[in-house]
Amino acid sequence: MDGLRRDAARNRARILSAAQELIGRGEDLGLNAVARAADVGVGTVYRHFATVEELEEVVVWDRFAELDRMLDEAGPDRFDRILAQHVALLVADPLFEKVTAQPNAVLPETTSRRTALIGRLAEVLAEAQAGGRVRRGVDATAVLLLACGVAHAIRSAQLAPDSAAARALLEVILRGLRP
Incomplete structure (x- = not known):
């Protein structure tokens, strides 16, 4: 269970980092684009952020x-x-x-x-x-x-x-x- 939580935290950090990089390049924050940039599945992004607006706020x-x-x-x-x-x-x-x-x-x-x-x-x-x-x-x-x-x-x-x-x-x- 602890390993899963660390893995989830690591994925969330990767997603946020990827989102910040996309924003820095002036790109839109589509959840699919963030998933590609973070090198995670889009389902992983959706588990952390149900909408783009949620991701934008956390960023x-x-x-x-x-x-x-x-x-x-x-x-x-x-x-x-x-x-x-x-x-x-x-x-x-x-x-x-x-x-x-x-x-x-x-x-x-x-x-x-x-x-x-x-x-x-x-x-x-x-x-x-x-x-x-x-x-x-x-x-x-x-x-x-x-x-x-x-x-x-x-x-x-x-x-x-x-x-x-x-x-x-x-x-x-x-x-x-x-x-």
């Missing part, structure tokens, strides 16, 4: 953790810095943008991670609002959706996240959030 779980670490950063410009970093992360990972922008996740763990992200973002937002740097009446979900929207625009225009044009788009969002 980006580490991004939630990365963003959570960013939210730990302190400083007077915390909100602006975190928003810029968040947008850069979303630009670099369109799948993370897709998963975070969805109103409803497929997996409960993804829902939990997204809810935690919005909660942490709400703390940073409340701090910025209390300091007079962000206007009242804006909530964390709106900020999350704005970040996803500007990231999508930057990527669609094929701008580098640190380019002057991308910074200008982010500055428009920040100015709109000011009191």
Whole structure:
């Protein structure tokens, strides 16, 4: 039984690694393509992930953790810095943008991670609002959706996240959030 669990864990890791490689090459995450890339049977992929959406969500779980670490950063410009970093992360990972922008996740763990992200973002937002740097009446979900929207625009225009044009788009969002 232990051998089977290790084997299943190894297959899951191979599937996730193959999915990340496909995404990195800009390819779609069809479960058959992932099975071929992971060198496992398609039935093995389906045992771990019933749908492509489940696989997509699990692939980006580490991004939630990365963003959570960013939210730990302190400083007077915390909100602006975190928003810029968040947008850069979303630009670099369109799948993370897709998963975070969805109103409803497929997996409960993804829902939990997204809810935690919005909660942490709400703390940073409340701090910025209390300091007079962000206007009242804006909530964390709106900020999350704005970040996803500007990231999508930057990527669609094929701008580098640190380019002057991308910074200008982010500055428009920040100015709109000011009191």
